[in-house]
Amino acid sequence: MKIAIDTMFLRQTYEHTGTAVYLKNMLNECLRICETNSLDMEFHGFIGPQDTWNKNGPVSPYWRVHKARILGRKRIWSLGGMALRTASVRPDLVFLPTGQHCVPASLAPVVTTILDAIPRRIPSLVGRGSTRLHMMTWLNAKLATKIITISEWSKRDLIEVYGLSPAAVEVTYLGYNKQQYNEAPPDVGASAALLGRLGIRRPFILHHGMVQLRKNVHRLIQAWDRFRERHKEFDAQLVLAGPIGFGHEEILSIREASPNRDQIILTGALPGTELATLLKNAFLCVIPSLYEGFCLPMVEAMACGVPTVASNSSCMPEVSGGVLEYFDPFSVEQMAKTMIHVFEDSDLRKSLRERGLQRAAEFSWQRCAKETLRVFAATVAGEGRTPVDRSLLMEKSRDENNRAIRDAADAKFEA
């Protein structure tokens, strides 16, 4: 069973994008699972002339790499170059790790990952995005045999937005980096250095993720003001860790207007290790987001054993398994109340921490890979089942015979 993968995202330039992280981790785990179970699968990737990732890319007997000169030209690769190159491998399945990149060929069943339908659902909060990407995603959604998404919530969205059949969409939860995000206590020296550099005093309340409207950071700042009104004696800071994004002007002006602006610290983008250190030092983590497909930051916070409160919108209760304290993200009042409640109740903080750890342990790249492999296998099996050679069987009515002939004709036509 040959599986061809669009490996454009393994290029160095995309190293830090979400898709690359997803593809790399998932692929590595897939190969490991194939090895341990000696499954009859073969993964084929493509590498451009200037790319170097095959030196530090996956190494496995189940992994083949092909040179692809057109991979150097992104646009051509996206618009059919991949289909042409893939055809020469004669795959039984094509996997596209993002719904935005390649027009699937009709040479094999296609499995596409579409993380979420956020750009279509709430365009006002994330910007309109390019028409080309919208078209590509739509085309992918329509042409793919199976679509993989990352939560039941996203699945429902995709079904509604693209008019898909529920059977065509599969959910595989994401994993996270357990080497970085775990319950081990933070390194004291590293913590002191990091906090000193960023000008953070403990205790602090943390929000991590891009500072943008969708993440609802502006209401978090307002809730923080209410919190401070109630507990002036609690000398803490609000740390917003992450790069700035869509609608940051509005957020920054709200911060400027806040009476507590000196207690609100923006760190900018941080590498994973530093983020993990920051998380482990946090007093409380707030996830006020308005809309998410999976919300990896929430899972990371839970995995670090930080007491976490989250908004009750979109996938948050589903992914966190209902173990956190939730609030309505549109209500500053409720958000502040929840934060105050958790601040005042140390038993609650302890139980939040424990339940969060337990839930976060359920997610891993291995689980993600296992579920993805199952989708691959089931898709190939489903495809292999369609052409029925009924002539081998006796005892059938004439009607059935006619149907068999019609089926066979259809199958040929489709092929």
Place this chain on the structure above:
Amino acid sequence: MRIGIDARPLKNQRTGIGNYILGLANLLPQVGPKNDYFFYSNRDIDLQVSGKRVNKQIDRSFGWCPGSFWLRGRGGTLARRDQLDAFWATYPILPASVPRGVIKIVTVYDLVWLRFPETTANYALLVQKIWARKAIEKADLIVTISRSTAEDLVRELGVPETKIRCVYPGVFERYRRQDPRQAAEYISKKYGVSADYMAAVGTVEPRKNLKLLVEVVRILKSKGQLKCPLLVAGANGWKSSPLFRQIQAAKLTEDEIRFLGYLPDEDLPFFYSGAEVFLFPSLYEGFGLPPVEAMACGTCVIASNARCMPEVLGDAAILEPPDSAERFADAVLQLRANVNLRHAIQAAGILKAEEYCWQASAKQLLGLIDNQHKSSERVTVTAKGASSL
């Protein structure tokens, strides 16, 4: 907590129910080391777990009595004697008088006695008809082995959903992928059969729908596509004479379909691994462990799409209606012809089977008992508080 367990199904030559209890019982002391466990039976049982807190209680009084009657009569006395906190009825029968305060957990495997009574042995049917409904009513917590059974309970018996939890069985460690050729040779040598075979596992009884397999073999033979015999592993159960009459009528020989009788546990992994394909046409199952074990061994499974099979096997097996021998034969030929399909089903099967794990199930079961215990304690405490006021 002191937990009593009805261990009668742990006799020798275990079938599905016995395996379910064994799989969980083996792990209980390890998962919940703070509890005392009492395994009750009126006959000898094959308990493979030991420890300070594991008590094997063989009670031979009323030895002449059939097991279910013994449990009805003696269960309450034993529970009182051992001061149990919880009693786990592993067969849907509760003792007639369980002392007050003892949590009653009842496992319901399936509703065969309600939905397919004609396929059940007369005695088992009688016993369940009299007592199962009562046990389900009196239980504090009902544990089913699949969501399908839980749904059936709600629909057919009107059991409140909140009372039901589902704890899946697991796959034993020994069901691992073996080298198929070596496995087939081992089976061929030991049982004197061909090293090329199709496999089926199940007690020979009407519910397992073996008559469909006879039909499949006949169809394949008449088209000249029967390359290897079908071997059926499983003890001879009940109401099986029509099946043998059917085989005679179809003029099938031992080289085409053969019954091996009960296969010991240690041979089953080889039996599964060596098979070309595993067939499971059952009419109704509570869970259907054999196809999952076959999948764990890397064998392609063609199963019926009857109750709970789609839930348990998902898309990791080929599912066909249990009344269509043609579709089954069709699937066998497809698998034979299409290498890709075979590999895909095999991979999906191995991955799917990994989902069923005794360790997780034992944890889940103990968690349920624990929760129930805590909430009932809370109730008694508040009741006491109220009375003292």
